[in-house]
Amino acid sequence: MIEFRDVSYCIGTTQVLMNLSLRVARGETLVLLGRSGSGKTTTLKLVNRLVSPTSGAILVNGSRNDHGDVIRLRRGIGYVIQEAGLFPHFTVAKNIGLVPKLEGWEERRIRARTEELLQIVGLEAGLAGRYPHQLSGGQRQRVGVARALAADPEILLMDEPFAALDPLTRDELQREFLLLQQRLHKTVVFVTHDLREALRLGSRIALMEAGKLVTLLSPQEFVKSDDPWASAYVRAFGGALDPVPNRGTS
């Protein structure tokens, strides 16, 4: 579904990514795990071409993502970022309906879809007319997810979407994400620095360090891994890690 072929990315003299090769299968949740500066966010942005590689290629659905219209590419990929990035001057409904509106859907269809999505992400329909500043952090993030799903893209890119939330809300949203995935089977690339989140949500974990892909393992393998970086990560999270809590089948 998504493939990175020997991708490198430099800014000036800094090598942000080095020779990254990676495949993301359809319907899986691939977690990019790493600390700040490891290159995980850059990797994510290479998929929807917010960043262009210095060398190598990224393929989406079999064709290179630098061939063809970048706008079409992006409209077919849902994008959720940490601070939600909701348009403050749009209502919740208008935020959610953004891509459908750009795609020219008729009003009725957009309204129906918006109602459907509010229900999917667990928000009451009455919130449709509110503005982002009137919502809590958790509610905003749910709207962000709804917005990303609006045009029913096959791929979802999520950049530390729950990092800015309090632990309780984060837990709630993670649980709901799993239920959502069970229902929708999207191909998700999920960036996080939190191992627990990675173990809980990912079907596979790609550990990145200093721009390189260090290891690519399933959650169970990761916890038992001998790889120095992986085990360092596990140690940093203090053990007591249950590799498969509340996870549905992928």
Next chain:
Amino acid sequence: MRPSRASVCVLSVLLTLCTCCTSSHGHRIVVGSKNFTESFILGELIAQEIEAHTSLKVERRFYLAGTYICQQAMLAGRIDIYPEYTGTALTAVLKEKPGSDKARVYQRVKSEYESRFSLTLGPAFGFNDTFAMEIRGEDARRLNVRTLSQAAQFTPQWRAGFGYEFMERPDGFPGMAVTYGLHFAGSPRIMDLGLLARALKDHQIDFAGGNATDGLIPALDLFALEDDRHYFPPYEAVPIIRQQTTREHPEVVAALDSLKDAISDVDMQKMNYSVDAQHQDPQNVAREFLRVKHLAP
């Protein structure tokens, strides 16, 4: 966004208001004048004649600071009429070389103004307010000088004073100094026209560039030197009118016709004197003149 559309609407309403008000004046005539006594007496005379002979409302926009400003106001349609001098129009506005034939200058100015500016000239008021080079009466008698040529030899001992426009205009000081070979002590002082006569009387200057119809000439015992080489072009006082105004309000033309040749040099001097020396109100002076001459009730 909706609010900015509202502001655009408000702005366009304001603008349309402006445009419809600056194009023509409806049933109003705006009379302008420059900022010296004679000009606003003439402006008053024009305004009162129009008020007396037509049903139009007259607005006065006097004290405009100079020929350029008046010309701009006429072109923009902000004023409809103002009193000008043929010589000034010829040299300062049309930028042509001064001529000496009164009738030819009038015709030239009229035809050029009509073709270039859509402005026309009304009939001349009847006096020639040319530049008058003034010296104290006592000096004229003592040195026995009557003409500028005779005065030239004394100029190195004299300090001169002129108005601002006279210094700068091509038909002003530079040409005169060359024509008559005048060499003053030091550079001439520039001062307000209204202050020249007094400065001359008080011995602050010895030679002043005034106007032939200065009210203060007889009052302060000043002597106007004769322009024996005919350097200065004629400065017939005339009303300048916008052609659009003459078309829309022909009654204004008729009102101005009644002022044709109505004011002699002496008449103008007397009116200037009443205002400058006797401090009478220009409106009253004009009204009195029109009454005496049976031009208005």
Next chain:
Amino acid sequence: MSLLRFLIQNHSQVLELTLEHLWLVGISTIFAMLIGIPLGIVIAHRTAWNKPVLATANIIQTIPALALFGFLLPLPWLGARSDRLAILALTLYALLPIIRNTYAGIHGVDAAVIEAGRGMGMTESQLLYQVELPLAASVILSGVRIAVVISVGLATIAAAIGAGGLGEFIFRGLAMVDDRVILAGAIPAAILALLADFTVGWAERRLRPR
């Protein structure tokens, strides 16, 4: 005759000069917006041009108004009509606040919002019209407000070169040594400036993003 009675008696002239004044200010502000806002958008997106453009606008601002009028007078088409000249000069003076505020407004839009928009597949022009401009509108209007208030003041000087407006009352009053005439120009001009500040400020507040 008191000032109030003078104003009432000459109300049509006061109105006419006020409208002339508004025309000068209005038209020049519109021109300045037509030039300045696009320019501000360009330099917000291409920061390399930022310094030269702002520096130029700054230099224009520092030229004293009357001096600028003097420079422009000898020009052929412009100098023939002093109101054209005045409008050009007023437009130039209005540029800096408008360019600078447009730049600041667009620059100040939350980068996360722009990135989210871009990531979801908005084109650059969709981003500009649907996101950047609406969110920057309040700041841009603030620049317009400053420009208008400056223009109302500068337009009084325009009367010195015969462009009309309320300044004419002021200059005529000076020549006549008549306080009422001076105030008949100065007070409406001040009121205009305050009104402009108030109305544009109101629009600014309405457009402020929550």
